[in-house]
Amino acid sequence: MEREPDMMAIGGRRLTDTGPGLDVMVIDVAVMDGDWRREVRTEVIERVLAALAEACGLPKPSPAWWVSFRVIDEGSWGFSGGALSVLSLLDSSVFTEEKAKAIRAAIDG
Template sequence: MEREPDMMGIGGRLLADICQEADVMVIDVAVMDGDWRREVRAEVIERVLSALAEACGLPEPSPTWWVNFRVIDEGSWGSGGGAVSILSLLDSGVFTEEKAKLIRAAIGA
């Protein structure tokens, strides 16, 4: 069975059909499961795009830049030879008590 190549479109046109070289960038933001409400995700995405524009010396982000925001399920991270849980970080002082409560509620802990 032949597999269709992955295709990306911009403005209703496939990149392969755009004559000029497009400035395409895909950024993948992966985070531990926690308190990631829609407005928080939107803020992270907007700040990443803004920082990229600033780093590239542009007044605004390109419409051909994409940011994917992915939440990795609790217990599905690994580091240092083992699985890592956000629960072990909650009492470390990294999060405020209020934020720790929101994270616990979001993951059902």
């Protein structure tokens, strides 16, 4: 779901009331279900923000940049005309054996 700029606020002020020049960015990170512990999600968000700051030539991320991290339920991805499962990737060389076990445990609950 995309958010309209007039529905977002920073410091209690709607973005549309802040005037021109505010550098607003909304990034949506969507990942397949798996082993996404809180510290891993935090690291991904921080690295995305740091990479954006570096790409923009800024010393730190803007407080007007928002990142959301969404985990898509297993079996809820579509690709190339069909459904895709992270489970089908576990026996490939994409993940280490340890990570594949952690993903299986996270999905199996």
